[in-house]
Amino acid sequence: MHNKWQHSSRDSLRGASECNVFFKTNKFTDNGFKIKIPLEFARLVNKVDPNDPLLIQVISHKAIAQSGFKSSPLEDENFSPVDGLIHKYNNRVLLIASRSCAIHCQYCFRQNFDYAGHDAISNWGSISDYIDDNKQINEVILSGGDPLSLGDNKIKWLINEIENIAHIKTIRIHTRTAVVVPSRITTELAETLNNTSLNVVLVFHTNHPQELTNEFKESLKKLSNLTLLNQSVLLKGVNDAGDTLVNLSKKLFSFGILPYYLHMLDRVGGSEAFLVTDNSAIELHEHLKRELSGYLVPRLVRDENFEFKSWLGLQD
Ligand code: SF4
Structure with a gap:
């Protein structure tokens, strides 16, 4: 059923x-x-x-010839010591929990990722051995695709397995599915997330306030004691306006979600039309800092974990 x-x-x-x-x-x-x-x-x-x-x-966009756009801009494939696992940063690993998504985004940096063999559930034996051997890892990130395109039983199984690894304290789940199909937060899924002994961080992917519906807000009421964050991609024509980003932060907060990251576009081929220049991004971020309390200003970043200032070579 x-x-x-x-x-x-x-x-x-x-x-x-x-x-x-x-x-x-x-x-x-x-x-x-x-x-x-x-x-x-x-x-x-x-x-x-x-x-x-x-x-x-x-929707698809006409190709625009522009240098620097690649098939796989983050080169995830080069950071995969075990199929289905990506290990770029010391204390955390990312699992390719699913290759599917409820929605296909034209700017997705992983749209050309070679998912063949990268299935964290099928390869769980090797993945759990790898995590066991690397005691500095304390956080597991479920990504994909979208991990919430897995059924509730598979998610429960995976979280139980992760919970059994003593040095893992936190599970982070990145999802756009829960935003665009709010019924995805089922009672069973909420029970699994609410009852695990792990710290649970849910990172929603929302880019525009129009995406945030009352149905989504209602679905969040099933969740308790979780950390709810949002990350957006800065996209030309979608959210590269000060008012839009201010409204997005305010609306997220009214849903109980804190704005976490505002990502510069990962330069994947086909996404050229969405590129926002560095100077425009900095101006927009300054606007957010003027208009919003600090806790509502997302961090402007490139890639997953590079501070924008570091990337610019600036000092605090
Ligand atoms: S939901 Fe996320 S992973 Fe899926 S296509 Fe969109 S950006 Fe990519």
């Missing part, structure tokens, strides 16, 4: 032709990008606005 969220995933718009029917147009083309849009997300789009900030994240 399938849950509501699994039906949502099955009923998503797939490909340009289904989008053209839904949005009553003929302008969408695939251009080699595998369009997938959950109906909940599609219904949030303003159909008469061709530049709707939600829509342009998930």
Whole structure:
């Protein structure tokens, strides 16, 4: 038997032709990008606005010749000592828990990742041996794809296994699925997250206040004693405006979520249209610092863990 969220995933718009029917147009083309849009997300789009900030994240864009854009900009494949695990930073590892997502984002830095063999659940024996041997690791990050595209039983199993490794104290789960398909936060999933002895950090991926629905807000009420954070990607035409980012931070806070990271675009081929210049990013961040209390200002970063200032070569 399938849950509501699994039906949502099955009923998503797939490909340009289904989008053209839904949005009553003929302008969408695939251009080699595998369009997938959950109906909940599609219904949030303003159909008469061709530049709707939600829509342009998930449709294909014409290629723009620009240097520095790569197939796999973060080179995750080079940091994988065991299939399904990426180890870049001393105290934490990232698991490729799933190769699927509820939605396909045109700017996704992992859209060309070679998932073959990188399945953390199938390779769990080798992964748990690796973590056992590296006692400095105290945090496991579930990523993908989107880890919440796994069923509740698999997530429960994986969290139990991680809980059994004595030196792991924290589990961090990155998800956009829970935002775009709020029914994904099922009672069973909430029980698993609420009852584990691990510290649980949920990092939602939201880019625009229009994505934050009352249904999502309601679904968060099932969660207790978890740390809820958000990360956004700074995207031209989506959220590169001071008012939009201020409103996003305020709305996240009203949902009980703290803005955590504002990522510079990872330069993956096909995402060129979303590039925001460094100077514009700095100006926007200064605007946020003027308009918001410090705890509502996300850290402006490039890649996963490089402070923006460090990346610029500046000193505090
Ligand atoms: S991993 Fe995240 S950014 Fe990439 S397609 Fe999935 S939901 Fe979008």
